Amino acid sequence: MTNPSADTAIVKLEDVHLSFGQTQVLKGIDLTINKGDAVSIIGPSGSGKSTILRCINALVQPQSGRITVDGTRVDQLTKESERIALRKRVGIVFQQYNLFPHLTVLDNIVLAPTRILGVDRREAEKLARELLEKVRLSEKADAYPGQLSGGQQQRVAIARALAMKPELVLFDEVTSALDPETVGEVLWVIRDLIRDGMTSILVTHEMRFAEEISDTVVFTENGRIVDHGSPEQIFHNSDNPRIRQFVGGLSGGRGAVRDGEGI
Amino acid sequence: MTNPSADTAIVKLEDVHLSFGQTQVLKGIDLTINKGDAVSIIGPSGSGKSTILRCINALVQPQSGRITVDGTRVDQLTKESERIALRKRVGIVFQQYNLFPHLTVLDNIVLAPTRILGVDRREAEKLARELLEKVRLSEKADAYPGQLSGGQQQRVAIARALAMKPELVLFDEVTSALDPETVGEVLWVIRDLIRDGMTSILVTHEMRFAEEISDTVVFTENGRIVDHGSPEQIFHNSDNPRIRQFVGGLSGGRGAVRDGEGI
Amino acid sequence: ATHASADSTLDRIKGRGALTVGVILSGAPFGYIDPKSQEQKGYNLDIAKALADDLGVKLETVTVTPPNRVQFLQQGKVDILIANMQYTEERAKVLDYVPTPYDRAGGAAVVRKDSGLKDWTDLKGKPVCVSQGSNYTQPLIETYGATVKALPSQPESLLALQGGNCVAAVHVGGTVALLLADRPEEWKDYAIPFPTELIPSDSVIWLRKGEKDTQAALDNSVKKLHASGKLIEFAKANRLLNTKYLEEEQKALSAAK
Amino acid sequence: MQDMSLTDLFVSLTNRIGLNYEFLATGYEAQIWRDGFITTLYLIALLIPVSLIAGLLFAACLTSGKIWLSAPVRGFIELTRNTPTLVQLMFSFLVLNTVVSNMLGGAQNNPLSPFFWVVAVVGLHIAALHAEAIRAGIEAVPASTVEAARGIGFSQLQILRYVEVPLAFRSSLPAIVNNLINLVKLTTVGNAIAVSEITYASIMVWTQRDNVVSLMIVILLFFSAINIIVARIGLWVERRLAVPGYGL
Amino acid sequence: MTTATLSQPTSHRVLRNIGFLALPLIVIVWSLADPTLGREVLEWIPYLASGFMMNIVIAVLAMLLGTLVGALFGILQLVPYRLVRLPVVAYVQLFRNAPHLVLIFATTYIFPFEIVVFGHYLPFPDWIKAVIGLAIPASAYVAEITRGAILSIPTTQWEAAKGLGFSRGQALRWIILPQCLRRSLPPWMNVAASITMGTALASLVGVHELLHAATDASTAVRRLDFTIIAYLVVMAAFFLLCYPISRLTRRLEARFNAA
């Protein structure tokens, strides 16, 4: 794997190996992401996509290999405080949006900046309202998560991650738990973010969306990166039969992609 | 509505009206069922199908109209003991099979005959084993409901109802809670029963099945019987556009029938 | 609890062939469980036995505690109480008693030697431990202004003293005196320094109101026990340290005979 | 004077239906009894916050993941749950207290009163039960919610403070209220070590008089009233904390 | 990292077993260290054991009585007739909220010491009063447990029973209550543990149970160290009885929750 633009790289994984107990999950991952890029990771279920994101955010620690995020050697962090410092700079949004159910939407967004960054409450609220504007949920500021639809909750989760002003945002199948009708509204929000130049890594099953917004698409299988390249390359000109099978017959739509995963 | 064979009628509903609070659920039901008949009731959700069955079994009481079951004026029963006497003669099987989870399959079947009819335990067990044979579950006699699949549980529920040697069995969407693969095994059992001459009333969404086994098909909508007749008449020669719409485009299969209901 | 005025108790005692006595096991010498035989022993028990013998019936004992002894008697659970219960006017209002006392006792205060307490009046405003239901409660509060802490029974009270929760533990003189004498090592820091006993009064046998026949029969028996010197014998056997009162009584009663 | 005549009226009225409250008209017994009510209320008012704070600390130790913190707390919880509180109280007051006295060089230096021991023993006992409830609540917080918080950059302590405890507190509130009702009932054991709460005061009265029934009626009503109030307050707090769309 | 909720099985089990035996071990080690004390302890063990038997008898009978009455009251709390329901609800509320100690005092001092049945005097000893004093709260708790369990059975079970021709009573007897049994076992065992520990309160009204026996022994021996060790023995006895029950309860709870 070649890294032509190593100097501007914000995330770099080199030969990352990771096992949970006996099961090898990542078997040598190399990946470089430049500032301002939008990278999509696609691949069958269990291939290690989520685990890659969790490594980058120091939520799990690989057994070997190097992970560098904006100059920080993530794999060498030993203290919890260092990991926390990293996570302040790298936002992550999960499939289960996991808002804090006991806090209003606004408080969900404001909590981390005020408590972790020590931002003044008024300022944090101002930012939070801007972000709610961005995810088109201004009128829900005082609602509780339980009162929102799944799509709305996921948009709040994105706003919550952005409130920390991260340099990089990781999205882990943010639309998988949503019903087809609400997927669109979350994807709009992410599309807007990427257009604004946010560096982002997306794990997704929405092939069409990945094709549209990504600078690079990475295909993982069985703990390895099988191929990566421009969306054009991966989705339409791959010479790997496995990838063709995965994306090929299935370019029709979402439901079909689901069926394909299991192969 | 004409009743040509009123003399052999085992169930007869005349102008039955029933409301739950403000909502009128049955708005004048007339229905006659002869001994040995198999009658299917079809119709959209909420049209009152279950309520008709529950009236016949005295689980609910209509506000007006007459219900006669084998000479008993069900609508005039006032005492619980009379209703119980009726229910001993009219078996009912529900969508949720509601086996008693603390008893084995055999005990589920044996409980009512021994406790209610006062049948000798040995005799009741003998009958129970015969019935288990009939529903092809002989080897599961000592299992607990929790150890059975949905289809198996539903077959036990049928055997449990039959153990009371009812003159008439009511089936309320007995396959709706089952996955497509196990629907078949329950339908076989019912088909066998009907072939043996058991009088039965089925509420069902399985059009093909209704067509195959019924002597009469009744179509309900909005608390009224819109039409009734032979399966041939209802499924293929109805001049009611609503019925044609309900069964017509959908004769393809189960999944499609489901979509049709909501119309 | 009201009872028929006709004295049914004596009939019942005779009828059942047993006298049920409420005794208290607050420690030697009056009542305790013998470590060896694990039987009830003590001065009170000896008297109970003697009374039963005199009535020609069996003795049955019921262990009572200060908080429940009056209830037990009122309910009829016991026929009489021989339970370190001294005569007071209040008690005499609700219960009857055998006029001839079987002992005279007052309260003694166990205090730390270094406490500097010299007399009852020094207890003013100080915490004092007693047993629940003790007849020392009222005088300690009303006469001497002490703060009374009543514990379920005597051992707890003495432990509370050792734990420092009160400056003095006030109990029937005989018991604590013997305790200090018997276990000098454990109690070396403690003494009974006050010159007088608290409300020295007659230890009497209590019974329910209006049971005149029983009262008379028992009075007769107690007198005999005094006169014959039996009580002094019991006292010696159980190591009552102060038998002056008993000796006087014996003289008076045997002379009267 | 007004008060006096009211008391008399009450005594004579109750006397007519066979209840004996004559002691109310006397000096020290009435005083002891009134103090008994106040002491019980004071005990409850003190014990509720004590038990909650200690319970929270215990729960924090239990969930800390550090064995040297969780094992002693676990051990204490098992001990206090599986031995009678009365015995714990007697043991603490009669034995531990003496040990403390000896360590301080004599009983006169020992500041610990029976009242203290009741608060300590009952408070810690109920705290242990609270801790169990809170721990169960914390364990019921979905792992994914915790991971989301970690992903944002919260430290373990912050996650506990801002996410786990608020959620756990809500889900364990019914159990906690139940524990508080037990707490109110447990204050009565104080009488065994001469804490002048209401049962102690009543014993002092009924050992001199024959009016157990009259006193029992009052005590039972008193505790029912307190516990109904505690349950009501619990319900009110539950409603106040209820989050729309979360839980029931 | 991933949360450390996973237990370290072996070290935990060792700790737990040490904990379980800690109290008796202290008693034994101390008795061995001071043979004079040890001899006293040994002498009194039979007496203390007879006291503890009383605790067990009281607890068992109180739970038996409490369970019978409580199950009945739990059912009655759900009957549609106000006249039946309200008094039962009042009973349950009053006695659920009443301190055990107060109820023991009440039954001991209010009930007569003997009862007259057809002219025969039957003794009504204190320990039976303690049984009743504890059976009253037990019945109130069990009533609540029963009510909760009945309400937790899905209504479809009632309907299925009705459809088969069961009357309300028959359905309750054969279908609903047997299912309640399983659900209410863990809370019932919690009540049993609490009642078992409540038996110690009977000492305060003079019932000859373990704590009372220990006080007797301390009074007779009159040694401070003996008094301390007597309390330890009391705690050890209750702990050895109740701890296994509470562990079993939690195991059952976990199993039922998982199912």
Ligand SMILES: Nc1ncnc2c1ncn2[C@@H]1O[C@H](COP(=O)(O)OP(=O)(O)OP(=O)(O)O)[C@@H](O)[C@H]1O
């Ligand atoms: N904490 C863990 N302990 C053990 N195994 C784990 C753990 N987390 C993930 N795994 C395993 O690691 C493998 C990769 O998991 P990962 O979640 O990264 O897959 P994925 O590509 O994101 O799949 P999906 O599309 O289903 O989310 C899976 O087989 C999974 O079972």
Ligand SMILES: Nc1ncnc2c1ncn2[C@@H]1O[C@H](COP(=O)(O)OP(=O)(O)OP(=O)(O)O)[C@@H](O)[C@H]1O
């Ligand atoms: N116990 C009840 N109380 C109030 N309304 C009821 C009750 N039972 C049924 N209904 C209402 O009566 C109407 C008819 O119900 P019924 O169950 O008979 O319909 P159905 O034809 O069996 O429908 P489905 O196919 O969904 O089972 C529905 O609108 C339902 O909401």
Ligand SMILES: [Mg+2]
């Ligand atoms: Mg994943």
Ligand SMILES: [Mg+2]
């Ligand atoms: Mg229906």
